[in-house]
Structure formats: C-alpha cells, structure tokens
Amino acid sequence: MARSDAARTSAPRTLFGHAGDGAWLLVGGYVLILVDAVAQSLTPAVFRVVLNRIQHDPHQFVRTGWQGPALGAAAIAGTFLVAAYLAHTWTRRGAARWANNLRGALYEHVQRLSMDFFHRSHVGDLAALINQDTERLELAVWQGLTLWWAVALLLISVGLIAWVDPWMALLAVGLLAVAVVWTLLVLPRLRRHTRDIRDELGRTSGTLAEMLGVNALLKAFNAEDHALGQVRDGTERIRAGSETFARLQHRYADPLGFHLSFVAPFLLLFVGAWRSATGTLEIGDVVAIWGFWMRGSTALTAVITTLPEVLAGMAASERTAELLDERPAVADRPHAPALAVTRGGVAFEGVSFAYPGRESRLVLDRFDLTLEPGQTTALVGPSGAGKSTVAQLLLRFFDPTGGRVTIDGRDLREVTQASVRAAIGVVFQDSVLVSGSLARNLRLARPTATDEEIVTALEAANAWEFVRAWDDGVETELGERGVTLSGGQRQRLAIARVMLKDPAIVVLDEATSALDASGERLVLGALDRLLAGRTSLVIAHRIATVRQADQIVVVERGRVGDIGTHSSLLRTSATYRSYCREQAVA
Numbered sequence: 001m002a003r004s005d006a007a008r009t010s011a012p013r014t015l016f017g018h019a020g021d022g023a024w025l026l027v028g029g030y031v032l033i034l035v036d037a038v039a040q041s042l043t044p045a046v047f048r049v050v051l052n053r054i055q056h057d058p059h060q061f062v063r064t065g066w067q068g069p070a071l072g073a074a075a076i077a078g079t080f081l082v083a084a085y086l087a088h089t090w091t092r093r094g095a096a097r098w099a100n101n102l103r104g105a106l107y108e109h110v111q112r113l114s115m116d117f118f119h120r121s122h123v124g125d126l127a128a129l130i131n132q133d134t135e136r137l138e139l140a141v142w143q144g145l146t147l148w149w150a151v152a153l154l155l156i157s158v159g160l161i162a163w164v165d166p167w168m169a170l171l172a173v174g175l176l177a178v179a180v181v182w183t184l185l186v187l188p189r190l191r192r193h194t195r196d197i198r199d200e201l202g203r204t205s206g207t208l209a210e211m212l213g214v215n216a217l218l219k220a221f222n223a224e225d226h227a228l229g230q231v232r233d234g235t236e237r238i239r240a241g242s243e244t245f246a247r248l249q250h251r252y253a254d255p256l257g258f259h260l261s262f263v264a265p266f267l268l269l270f271v272g273a274w275r276s277a278t279g280t281l282e283i284g285d286v287v288a289i290w291g292f293w294m295r296g297s298t299a300l301t302a303v304i305t306t307l308p309e310v311l312a313g314m315a316a317s318e319r320t321a322e323l324l325d326e327r328p329a330v331a332d333r334p335h336a337p338a339l340a341v342t343r344g345g346v347a348f349e350g351v352s353f354a355y356p357g358r359e360s361r362l363v364l365d366r367f368d369l370t371l372e373p374g375q376t377t378a379l380v381g382p383s384g385a386g387k388s389t390v391a392q393l394l395l396r397f398f399d400p401t402g403g404r405v406t407i408d409g410r411d412l413r414e415v416t417q418a419s420v421r422a423a424i425g426v427v428f429q430d431s432v433l434v435s436g437s438l439a440r441n442l443r444l445a446r447p448t449a450t451d452e453e454i455v456t457a458l459e460a461a462n463a464w465e466f467v468r469a470w471d472d473g474v475e476t477e478l479g480e481r482g483v484t485l486s487g488g489q490r491q492r493l494a495i496a497r498v499m500l501k502d503p504a505i506v507v508l509d510e511a512t513s514a515l516d517a518s519g520e521r522l523v524l525g526a527l528d529r530l531l532a533g534r535t536s537l538v539i540a541h542r543i544a545t546v547r548q549a550d551q552i553v554v555v556e557r558g559r560v561g562d563i564g565t566h567s568s569l570l571r572t573s574a575t576y577r578s579y580c581r582e583q584a585v586a
C-alpha cells in the first residue's frame with residue numbers, strides 16, 4: 001500500500017518527464033482551453049449588457065447601443081473557435097506523442113530489468129501495461145482537457161458573478177464548496193476501485209497469455225476447461241468490479257449533477273430575484289448571474305460522465321509509474337568498463353547465492369570451481385542441486401550473495417553486463433526462436449552477419465541439410481516460437497546461432513536432454529564443433545553426453561562434491577559411480 005501511495009504522488013512527475021516533444025503541445029493545449037473557457041463564460045455578460053441597455057433606454061439600444069454587444073459576441077465566437085480548435089488538436093497530438101514515448105520508455109526499461117523481475121512478473125500483465133495502460137493514459141489526457149475546461153468555466157463563472165455582485169458570488173462559492181466536499185468524500189473510493197479493476201485486467205491478461213502459450217499442454221491433458229475457468233474467474237471479477245464502480249459513480253455523479261443543475265441555479269435565481277425586487281440588483285444582472293452559473297455547471301455536469309476514463313487514466317499512470325520505479329537487481333556500476341576476454345578462463349570463488357525473495361535458502365554455498373580456458377567442464381548431480389544456477393551467475397543474470405565470479409580474473413560485477421553476455425553463447429534445453437525469418441533469428445547473435453556467414457554457421461551446426469530444402473532457405477518464416485520445427489532442428493538452429501556469435505565461452509544447459517537418439521547424434525556432432533577450443537560449461541542429466549569432458553563436477557546441495565575426468569571419477573567417486581550405474585553407463 002505504501003508503495004502505491006508513493007507512486008500515486010510521484011506518478012504525474014515521473015510520467016510527464018517522458019512527454020518529450022509532446023510536452024509543449026500539452027501545456028499549450030491546456031492553457032489555450034482556458035482562453036476558450038473565458039470566451040465561453042463571457043457569453044452571459046453580453047446578455048447582461050443587452051438586457052440592461054434595453055431596460056434603461058430602448059431607443060438608444062436600437063440606434064447604436066446594439067453595436068458594442070454585437071462586436072463582443074463576434075469577438076467571443078472568433079476566440080472560442082480558434083482557441084478550441086488549437087487546444088483540441090494540440091492536446092490530441094501531445095497526448096499521442098506522450099503515450100508513444102512512454103510505450104518506448106517502458107519497453108526499454110523492462111528490457112533492462114533483471115531476471116528476478118521476470119520471475120515474479122506475468123508477461124501478459126506487462127504487455128497489457130505497456131500497451132493498454134499507456135492508451136488509457138492518452139485517453140485520460142484528452143478527456144482530462146474537457147474536465148479541466150469545465151472546472152475552469154465554473155470557476156471563471158464564479159469570478160464573473162463576483163464582478164456583477166459580490167454577495168451573489170459568496171452564495172455561488174458556498175454552493176461550489178458543497179460540490180467540492182462531496183467530491184473529496186467520494187473520489188478516493190472511486191480511485192481505489194478503478195485501480196483494482198485495472199490490476200485485475202492486467203492479471204487476467206497475464207493468465208490469458210499464459211494459457212494461450214501452453215495450449216499444447218492443456219490439450220494433452222484435456223485441461224482446456226481448467227484454463228477457461230481461470231480466465232472466466234478473472235473476467236467475472238472485472239465484471240463485478242465494473243458494476244460496483246458504476247453504482248458508486250452514479251451515487252456520486254447523479255446527486256452532484258442535481259446539485260449543480262437544479263439546486264444551485266434555482267437558489268441563485270430566487271435570491272437574485274428577491275434582491276432585484278428590493279432594488280439592489282437589475283434584472284439583467286440576475287439573468288447574467290444565472291447564465292454564468294448555468295454555463296459552467298452544465299459543462300461540468302456533462303463531463304462528469306467522462307470521470308471513469310480520467311480515473312482509469314490515473315490508475316494506469318500509477319501502474320506505469322510503479323513499473324518505471326522498478327530498479328534492476330543487477331546493475332552496471334557507473335562507468336563500468338567492458339570485459340576484455342583474453343583466454344576465456346572462468347572461476348567461481350567461494351560463491352554463495354540465494355534467489356531474491358528466498359534469501360533464507362542458500363542455493364549455492366561456498367561454491368569453488370575453475371574452468372580452464374578452452375576446456376569443457378560438465379556439471380552433473382541431482383535435480384535441484386544448483387547446476388543451472390551456476391550458469392545463471394556466469395551469465396550475470398544474478399549477482400552472488402557472497403564470493404565472486406570471474407572471467408580472466410575480472411570480477412563480473414566490475415564490468416558491463418552486455419560485455420559479459422557478449423562473451424558467452426548459450427544453448428538451453430528448450431531453444432527459443434522468435435517469430436520472423438530464420439535469418440532474423442540467427443542475426444540476433446550478430447546483426448551484421450552476411451548470408452554466407454549464416455550458411456557456414458548452419459553447416460557447422462548440421463542444420464544446413466534441412467534448411468537448404470526449404471523454398472525460401474534462410475528467409476523462411478519460422479512462426480511464433482518456432483513451432484513448425486522438430487526439437488532436434490530447433491536445437492541445431494540454436495547451436496548455429498551461437499556459432500555465428502563465436503563466443504569465447506559456451507554454456508549448454510541440458511541442451512540434449514529432450515532429444516531422441518537420431519536427433520541427438522546430429523546435435524552432438526554440432527555441439528562437438530561448437531565446443532572445440534572454447535571454455536565450456538555443460539550441464540547434463542545424462543552422463544553419456546559428457547563423459548568426454550575435460551573435467552566433470554558432481555554438484556551436491558550447492559557445493560562442489562567430487563571432481564575429475566570420467567575415468568578418474570569412476571575410480572574415486574562413489575556418488576558418480578552410482579549415477580553411472582543408474583544410467584547404465586560403463
């Protein structure tokens with residue numbers, strides 16, 4: 001709650017900083033609409049002059065007295081037209097630019113956040129925030145202009161009433177105070193409700209995106225109804241929230257409209273008429289006072305219906321500001337240099353680590369390991385021992401809680417993350433391919449790679465044989481997440497991507513565990529070429545795939561257990577021997 005309050009107060013400032021070249025258009029639009037409000041609220045002043053002149057000297061009015069009010073009316077109309085047009089177009093353009101800048105800034109910001117953020121966030125919620133909340137904000141800036149105009153119109157109207165008669169202005173201020181107090185009482189509840197609805201919308205988008213992403217799993221388990229139920233629960237909560245909001249909104253807006261459009265003008269009219277009857281006001285003054293009030297209050301009552309959009313925009317701005325306030329857990333030090341890789345030696349020196357949010361549980365506990373340059377080190381051990389965590393620390397997805405990780409003697413915390421990741425190529429168990437052409441996928445590793453270099457990488461990865469058969473070759477569209485490829489083909493493309501990157505260090509995290517025997521042979525051949533001459537960290541469940549490694553490390557409960565080559569471990573390590581027996585490896 002405290003977080004949200006902080007974001008609430010800092011949101012407008014944080015966000016307006018991203019308005020960029022839209023800022024002046026917005027400021028201009030919001031200022032110009034005041035000119036429009038002044039022009040519009042002056043209309044009853046013309047009535048006043050006309051009526052009072054007719055009352056004093058009708059003949060004079062017919063001869064020349066009409067000219068002044070007519071000129072005034074023309075000036076008001078001209079100012080109104082120009083100011084309204086400019087205010088509306090500037091605000092629209094400014095809001096669109098602001099939202100666009102914000103979308104870009106949010107995406108860039110999210111990209112810079114660390115792994116822990118992605119572990120605790122829903123991708124769908126983030127996408128909703130970046131796209132829909134910024135759109136909401138744009139709409140709210142636009143609707144807010146009309147609200148601002150109506151409030152300004154009412155305040156200027158009260159000022160004009162004071163110009164005609166201070167006592168009547170006092171009455172108008174009292175009537176306005178009732179509206180303000182009513183608003184202050186109800187608005188916080190409306191804001192809270194709007195925020196809840198937007199959060200629920202984000203959560204449901206997250207669930208929806210997740211369920212669509214795992215539709216093969218849902219189909220395989222006939223669990224579509226379960227997913228549907230989860231999405232329905234979310235949409236049901238959104239419906240209930242929206243209904244409650246609508247009830248609340250009308251409980252607020254309807255009495256307010258009644259007060260502004262009925263109670264207040266009648267009171268002003270009757271008190272004015274009474275004062276006119278007693279000779280302290282002229283009839284034109286009474287009409288003008290009534291007209292001033294009606295001009296402002298009618299406008300305000302009309303735009304109060306847009307309040308939900310404005311509130312939704314405010315809630316969206318809080319969510320957006322909260323995301324922008326999010327700081328990466330792993331950050332580059334100021335002026336950190338790039339890592340200069342010379343030999344590609346890696347060392348874990350007394351590394352301890354606990355995942356953020358689970359600080360009490362050490363996943364790595366004084367983990368010591370040296371990866372000699374150009375050699376292959378394999379990590380084996382029971383599930384949950386911490387093998388993948390070792391790889392995540394080498395990629396600097398997280399910083400160790402204790403000890404240090406070095407490449408060529410340089411602590412990874414002293415250099416930029418980008419330079420660390422540029423030095424390392426990774427192949428995961430489930431190779432991720434993005435939608436777009438194959439060439440585009442491979443160029444993620446090296447944007448400047450030529451088609452010839454891509455083909456060479458594909459050949460080295462045993463992938464060219466199937467790619468060359470495709471009609472469009474490397475320009476073939478892969479489809480979202482590469483679903484049109486077999487597991488082995490995907491793996492070989494992922495290897496080709498790392499080949500193209502040509503890193504000094506390679507990490508393979510269960511890169512072959514999901515493959516069948518024939519797919520594995522081709523992938524292993526490709527991997528042999530990839531690992532040759534590079535410092536490699538290979539995480540494997542199956543010992544058969546790593547028996548050739550220069551050193552094999554048995555990881556147990558976050559520590560280095562036994563260490564050696566396959567044959568030496570068979571002699572010295574009972575744990576390793578038992579793994580080999582379980583997997584029938586001689």
Ligand SMILES: Nc1ncnc2c1ncn2[C@@H]1O[C@H](COP(=O)(O)OP(=O)(O)OP(=O)(O)O)[C@@H](O)[C@H]1O
Nearest residue numbers: 119355358363381382383384385386387388389390
């Ligand atoms: N993002 C995370 N947040 C919190 N805990 C995590 C996270 N990722 C992994 N863990 C925990 O850290 C421990 C080590 O996980 P890790 O994935 O490194 O093990 P592993 O040896 O690679 O296991 P496997 O062979 O099953 O992949 C496990 O207990 C796991 O539950």
